[in-house]
Amino acid sequence: MKNIVILISGRGSNMQAIVNAAVPNANIAAVLSNDENAAGLAWAAECGIQTDSLNHKNFANRLDFDRAMMEKIDAYQPDLVVLAGFMRILTPEFCRHYENRLINIHPSLLPSFTGLHTHQRAIEAGCRLAGCTIHFVTAELDCGPVIAQGAVPVFDNDTADTLAARVLKVEHTLFPQAVADFVAGRLKIEGNRVLNTERQPENVQLLN
Numbered sequence: 475m476k477n478i479v480i481l482i483s484g485r486g487s488n489m490q491a492i493v494n495a496a497v498p499n500a501n502i503a504a505v506l507s508n509d510e511n512a513a514g515l516a517w518a519a520e521c522g523i524q525t526d527s528l529n530h531k532n533f534a535n536r537l538d539f540d541r542a543m544m545e546k547i548d549a550y551q552p553d554l555v556v557l558a559g560f561m562r563i564l565t566p567e568f569c570r571h572y573e574n575r576l577i578n579i580h581p582s583l584l585p586s587f588t589g590l591h592t593h594q595r596a597i598e599a600g601c602r603l604a605g606c607t608i609h610f611v612t613a614e615l616d617c618g619p620v621i622a623q624g625a626v627p628v629f630d631n632d633t634a635d636t637l638a639a640r641v642l643k644v645e646h647t648l649f650p651q652a653v654a655d656f657v658a659g660r661l662k663i664e665g666n667r668v669l670n671t672e673r674q675p676e677n678v679q680l681l682n
Contacts, residue, residue, distance in 0.1 A: 476553040476657045477503040481543075481560035486514025487642065488558040488579055488649050493521060495650035500657045503550040506543070508562055524550070530562060540568040547572075554656055557611065558649070566613035574663060576611040577656065579649050581641055583607060583623055588616035593641065594634040604628050604637055606645045608652045610663065619668045621661060624648045 478500055480489045486505065493502055505518035510527040519525050526546055533539035539562075547555060557578040569576065582592040584607040587599075596604040605625035612618040624644035628637060655661050655670060662669045 475499050475501050477501050477551055478554045478556060478653065478657075479503055479547050479550050479552040480505045480518075480556045480558050481547075482507050482512055482514040482558050483509055483561040484512055484514060484559055486512065486517065486558055488645055489514050489556075490517060491646040492556065492558065492650050492653055493518070493523070495654070497650060497654045497657055500653065503552060504547075506546055508539075508543075508560070514559075536563070537565050537567060540565045544568060544571055554653070556649075556653065563615060564611065564613075569611055569613045572611070574610060577621065577652065578609060578611050578616075578618070579645055580607045580609065580616050581638065581645070583625060584609065584616055584620060591634070593637040596628060597632055597634065597637065601628050604641060606641050606648065608648055610668065619663050619666050621652045621655070621668045622648050 476499060480492065480502065482489050482505060489505060502523050504524040504526065505515060507515055507527045508530045510529060515525045515527060528539065528543050528546060530539045533542065553575060555572050555576045582596065583603065583605045587595050593604065603625045605623055607623045608621045610618040610621065624647070626640045626644060660671045662671060
């Protein structure tokens, strides 16, 4: 059984997708947030999952917050830490501490559109495809080894909100599978590529 700690900042829809997937041999040990009012904490608590929060505004700098959060995370002896909409840029120390056991989901087809406002930027760039990327986290923002990607079409009448909703459906499919692949020991990092020992990563496309 692998212990998993999930970090969120809001409603945690990807966290919910992972919990609902009931991944074999995965124990969701805790859901933590940098916002005590994050809606996802209440949802997780209703599921009987341990929850806690730590307000980053109460710390003098990013490293102090990260160290305090690491202490909370480590209390659950995690095999995997999942960033499911955790809206914090992490320090190199945090990334090193959880090296090769820290994964994130980003709402673009990396390496395109790192950072924020990804859907609007994809529309403005004239992209015909957009999507999401699940990757191992490194100190360089949104640049870690890619585990899986899912793509959706960009329609001519799309707004950032309609495109985001279409991508989110893909996220809810890919993220639980990536967690399952990690728990099952199917992921192997070679350089900046992640090999899946049992199958090729699937490119999920939704046509509506």
